[in-house]
Amino acid sequence: MTPCSTRTMNLGHLLDQTARRLPDNPAMIWGDARWTWARMRARVDAMARLLARDHGIGKGDRVLVQSANNNQMWESLWACLKLGAIWVPANFRGSPDDLRWMAELSQPKLLICEAEFPDHAAICGLPTLAIGKTDFGPDIETLLSVQDDTPLRAVDVDRDDPAWLFFTSGSTGRPKAAVLTHGQMGFVIANHLADLIPGTTEDDASLVVAPLSHGAGIHQMLQVARGVPTILPNGPFDPAEIWRLVAQYRVSNMFTVPTIVKLLTEHPAVDHHDHSSLRHVIYAGAPMYRVDQVRALEKLGPVLVQYFGLGEVTGCITVLPARLHDAADGWALQGSCGYPRTGIQIEIQDETGQPLPAGQTGELCVTGGAVFAGYWNDPGANAKAFRDGWFRTGDLGHMDQRGFFYLTGRESDMFISGGSNIHPREIEEKLLLHPEVAECAVIGMPDPTWGEVGVAICVTRAGTRPDLAAWLGPRIARYKLPRRILFWDGLPKSGYGKITKKLVREELIRREGLTENG
Structure with a gap:
């Protein structure tokens, strides 16, 4: 049967809906600066108008972004979404050559580059807007006109229209660009809210401790959907500042990786600040070593939430919620990355694609609404990544009789x-x-x-x-x-x-x- 419609919600409507419902609530806090939801929506709309008017950015165009975490980098995501353009964020710690490779692959129409990265801007040879004062491009802030409070209507999109080129971390070879779509990401946001931070409302607060270009950016999209203020630390990662901000703003959730949890819970500042507001400290990207897990549970209490997932599935493969973590010896789920996420199907398969019974080790394969649309302009990688409709993660593991999964490691x-x-x-x-x-x-x-x-x-x-x-x-x-x-x-x-x-x-x-x- 031919579907009657493939139309879906443009993700930019999440910001519009929250700004309409909670106009005067804080949307982002960064040092002494604060932006309400109404102000952020107005700024995003102004940036979108600027991109469309001066640079011809429209549906399907790619916008490459080289920047550390800041409000303008974050606003550029929502401006691209509302225009139907494709956000292409780089890890700001990458080299100029890394950015050049991303530009060659994605063929962007525009670069948005923070003033701290002149060599990155020079190597790409693209029309450039700057974040901050510099001589390689005009400063976005001086060009923005937020006098017009008329909301900019987000363009119509289909489920499979790309929204974000999410570059893999490149564990083998050069990073590949996973295509995340409006329909897929709508599923992911709902899934994350249900499985990772249930019960979250505008009364919560979320602290950013990782680059918004990657998993932390996905996590902050959930906060926009629920009207939760995002707190940005100042400067490089500093555990003492993180714990001070947790106490000051009564932070309830953070997205981290195991290395960050380890650094935070080993730092003396963890004992000098009130962190009782924390309910969900999410760790992903790699399983956490047991010794680090126990230390975190002893310091923070039962707040750890583990999820397993690759950028290609936007994190949505398994979840081990806080209530199932335990610091005791002989913990029954030691080593487990949890059970399948809501709406996700997982199989442990052998080298021919046949499912294996509980207890046998094979490759973890997944299907469901969170699976990406494929790699950008890379048919060879797509052919290797998919088999009979299953996405092959490349991770080895097994499943127990109850459906909990255990990772052995990467196949490679x-x-x-x-x-x-x-x-x-x-x-x-x-x-x-x-x-x-x-x-x-x-x-x-x-x-x-x-x-x-x-x-x-x-x-x-x-x-x-x-x-x-x-x-x-x-x-x-x-x-x-x-x-x-x-x-x-x-x-x-x-x-x-x-x-x-x-x-x-x-x-x-x-x-x-x-x-x-x-």
Whole structure:
């Protein structure tokens, strides 16, 4: 049957609806600056008019954005949505070459670039609007005219019209651009509200502790839908300031990654500020090591919410809500990333695409309304990512009898030593139980005898070098023991604060003078 209509809500209406309902409530707080919902809607509409009038931005056009978190960067998302244009945010920590690659792939009509990034602006050679005073482009703020309070009507969109090119974190090769659509994102926002922060209202407050260009931006869209004020910290990540803001604004939810939770709960400031208002501290991007999970639960109470999901599924795969977290020994769900999200179907499949029974390890595959529309201009990647309508995550794991899922690791992280499959995460979990180990990563490297062997890179709390091989020996099967244990001052992290094996491997090769073949 041919559908009668594929029309869907333009996501920009979320801002319009909230501004109509709560015009005088705070929408964003950044230092001494505050914007109400009515003011933010007027600013967004003014920016949209500017983009359309002076740069011809319309439906389907891409707008590339290079900026750290600020109100104008955030407003540019909503201006693009209302015009039907496609928002293409870069991780501001990326290099100029990273931005050039994004421009080559997405072919944007305009660059919006913060004044702090002149080299990024120069390398793209695009018409540019600046955030802040600079000589590489006119400052948006001086061009905005917010005298016209007439709301700008959002353009009509279909379910599959792109809204956001969401660049993957690039764990293998160059980042790919996942196409997030208006219809898909409408599902995601409703799903996140139901599964991650249920009961959220305008009486809550949300603090941003990660780049809005990635998962934190998705999370803040939920706040717009519910009229929750967004609080932006000043300057680089500072745990002391984060805890001060939590106390000052009675913050109830934050989107984080495990590394951020670890830094926040290890910092002395956690004990000096009231954080009793927190109800949902969401961590995603990677499973949290058990030792860090226990510390966070002991410091913050039962507020942790884990979700598992890739950018391609906009986080919507599994959820482990706060009520199912437990700091006790022998916790029944230890290692679980939770159960399927509302409206999402998951299967553990073998290499041929056949579903596997509970307890057997295979690739986690997913289908449902949150799955993206494919990679932008990359048919080869799309062919690999989808099989019989299932999105293949590339993550290995198993399901228990009750439908809870357990991740073993990325398929690309697994290595084979002497014919045995070895999953680094199991070894990393054991190493982190040592009281002196703060961070670690286990990498499979080529070996002429065994095919591959494990190399463990560890960061200790006081720069010590404990005998980890002797400590690890009784705690893990002999064939899984790393052949080498190295000590570094720190592990390289992605722009989103995650420890990625690609970066660790590259640094290991550089330091040891190795090649990919050993």
